[in-house]
Amino acid sequence: MKNRYWFKLVMLLILSIIVLIGCSDAASEGEGSNTDAEDAEAQETAVKEGKDLTIAVAANFISLDPHDTNDTLSYSAEKTMLEGLVGFDKDMNVVPVLAKDYSVNDDATEFTFELEEGVTFHDGAPFNAEAVKVNLDRLTAPDSTLIRSSLFELIEETEVVDEFTVKVKLSEPFGAMINTFAHPAGMLISPQALEEYGDDVSQNPVGTGPYVFEEWQPGDHLTVTKNEDYWNATGNEVDSITFVPTPENGTRVAMLQTGEADFIYPVPTEQAESINGTEGIIVENAQSIVVYYLAMNNLKEPFNDVRVRQAINYAINKEAFIEVVNNGFASPLDSIIAPDTQFYSGQSPYEYDVEKAKELLVEAGYEDGFNTTVWGANSSTAMNAMEFIQQQLAQINIELEVVPMESGTLSDSIWSVENPEDAEMEMYYGGWSPSTGDADWGIRPLVGGEDAYPPNSYNTAYYNNDEVNSLIADGLATGDPSEREQAYADVQEVIWEEAPWAFLTVDDTIFGKKNYLEGIYLLPDGSLSVENLEIVQ
Amino acid sequence: MLKYIIKRLIGVIPILFLVSIFIFLFVHLIPGDPARLVAGQDATIQDVENVRKELGLDQPIHIQYFSFISGIFQGDLGISLKTSRPVFDEIAIRFMPTFWLTFWSMVWAVIVGLLIGVISSTKRNKWQDYLGMFGAVSGISIPSFWMGLLLIQLFAVQLGWLPTGGLDSWKSYILPSITLGSGVAAVIARFSRSSMMDILKDDYIRTGRAKGLKENKVVWGHGLKNAMIPVVTMTGLQFGFLLGGSVVIETVFNWPGLGRLLIDSVAFRDYPVIQAEMLLFALQFILINLIVDLIYGFLNPQIRYD
């Protein structure tokens, strides 16, 4: 009898532990979920000991050589150590950095830069016109295998005019070139380090930036320390910044909550509201230039009919999409590029209208709908998005099969295509970040006709329209901003009407920080800016 | 004995050779183009071709295999496609975190598992047995990523006692090794329980009891020693599995180990790293099997090596 009693008692204990774990989570929900921005401002400043920061990020760094980097995350780390001639500000405007000033000739073939004087690289090498030439020559060398060479391939010659003046000549006009120089791929490495390390400079970055490379343990952390001799010092630099790759969302958030990290990005949108205003945390979001879209294969039935493509645009409720998939942290996409992209021009949206969508389908001869397939990544956000689209299209009798794929498989499925006509892709859910911030890079790779078909580029919609193609060419043929603006305004209008995609969202950048941090934010391209960082106690 | 070890070690070579071919073919069979993945988002076709040339991926496949295998004989595991660092460095830097996590998980799991197993076996079908087995088996029944995330919520976020992971101090080991070890503890508990029940009915145990030896001494002394043999085998095997690094647990606890390296490398189709890591797993596995066999013989001298 006695044994029975104990047995029951212990069982009860185990059960209550399970319930407690469940409830402790529920309890935190009550505290956090109703906070808004004002509460976040009102809370007391958390205490920071020392001046060493930890930043938790979502993935591993791949390279520290900006000329051989193709991911925004690696650029974020590089930007703490390296600088370019020009750069982007918070709104993706081109601003001078190591160049005091620059000028462009009329047909956009010659760019002249006046350099800052008295700047040295971390290893003591002087920054001058010769250093710029070494870097650009590295990028444009004929046998270069650097990933970013293609951005600079139009450079014919870099000429040292005097010690602090450098002139770059292009082989043909390219109006968007100044944006390319502002791209992080245009950041400059010490010529002495390039000599010493060769391509191993990707493990040993030496630049002119506010922080100096300390150590990189791949998969674990990357540490940079304060540059005591920084030419443009604000005096607020912290002693060190350690980046910790933390792929699991829940863990990254937990690190911010426990104070193991001072800054994290991205914050999973599901948790953004609940942590904002608790434990000294502020969550901030801003519109990015990353657009999300549903590409339809324009070479295939039924998507070769513009009415079908428009119907799909009408059938998806973008506001609901943003609530369900992005938890509110996005805006509807109202052109092929995002507002912060250069030469953006907004269009009148496809308002959510199921009846109209049905009518269009009837006109196109698909009154009974059809079956199709969407491909996309297997991240939880992408799967949520595709599942939502599946539900929306079901309303107009389009039965959508969702096929999430692992990254390697997905890229293989999309780009290992020999003939465009044989492409198996029907629909593809994806995102695009025009990293130069210029309209050209947001339009040409994605809808720029046959030249952009996979595997050459990213025209996953297999969209080919002569008018669009010639407008795109017009936009590049001149350095005159007003002529460029006109060309891009026209092209955006045509594309919107033609709807090669279902236009979905512009995502927000979203980060979480402890409230003693100021001056640290994400640029619209998703990269991190720490130039004005300070700790305010 | 020494002859036996040498013979076994020599036998490893052809297996590793077969494994290397198997791994190589399997890895290349998985769809995905490393050049495109390394070149990254918004790369142009020239970028991709540049990368392909730089990485030697434009070579025919048998030449790639040949350079892989001949590299190994020269002690050169190649260069990571993703980070351009030597593969050896990539793996070496991640081996110790995985090793120590495995080690500490095994330590507590074996101790707790044995305790539960032995106590359960002596109290068969009583509440202690039920509770013990219920507890142990619970550990193997929770999806590990859920358990990990719950532990982080409870001990790191709510109570603030322990860090969420990382590799900063001894405290960092506690949550991941609880998560990783709970499954092992369950297996050890089960094994030692049934092994003990088997032993406890043997004649000499009965004799011991009849001679009036204290029950504790009978159980923990005579009984446990003999019940250890299958438990040792099991422990060795589990050690081998865990040394491969747990992708799920290392991801949840942000642990810079081999499991995460593998999943990252697979995502990038970083062939040299995947291949080298797989070979390491195979080698570890074979060596641990050998060590287990040797310990087995030590515990049970009747076994001959030939």
Next chain:
Amino acid sequence: MANPETSGLATEMALDQNVEKSSPVKDFWRKFKKQRLALVAGVFILILVIIAIIGPVITPYSSDEPDYANVLQGPSLEHLAGTDNYGRDIFSRILEGTRISLSVGTISVLLGALIGTILGLISAFYGKWVDSIIMRICDVLFAFPGILLAIGIIAILGPSLVNVVIAISIFSIPNFARIVRSSALSIKSTVYVEATKSIGAKNRRIIWKHIFPGTISSIIVNFTMRIGTAILTAASLSFLGLGAQPPTPEWGAMLSGGRDYLSTAPHLTFYPGLAIFLTVLAFNLFGDGLRDTLDPKIKD
């Protein structure tokens, strides 16, 4: 994904063949009913099977009908386990998911057991180089991290529940092969089989009629316990984004899909997690009970 239970050497079940006396069923029941945990687990499994069969009939809501006006509702009388981020009723999805998760578990282990048993029997019976080759292949499969195998298989075949089943069944093959081999070896050495061999019976007949029956109980025990592992493996695959396609209400996919809501809407993960936990626990405890009962070495 190193599932501790994938251990091949559950050899302590090497069976003695003389136990089966007059009424094995009665004998089994007499012993089994003393295992109270296993009895409870058995009843629970029975209930699950019933839910799996009649599930779609008793669900209060459709499992994939979204309701955007009611997203992320906590548990209430209307929605017993709350609603998810699309406003779908979680309780209904769990009921529907029972069939899917049980099928994934059972079918994958069944496939693995089938191939593993055949390999194990062949290996034990023919010995020599046949045995060596099969066992070396099993070694390689063992040393091969399951995750890579799964990614490979799912990448080659495409993402779907069927391919998840195939991937999991391949994990199970070496496990069954080893267990069957070791219990078959002990039977093979008995006088009885030796005698049958010497009177010239055909190999296939000996394996099928005399060796295989002796291995059945260890297969059943292992089978039961592997189902739990299979359900957990499916959950891990979902965690890595390699699981069931949306909107399939597979428990692992629900658990993994809800994990970003762990701190804000814990019911999204709590109920599917609990369902997985209880089910796997039940299969494990039931398997333990079966082993205690069927293993002749363990006496009362």
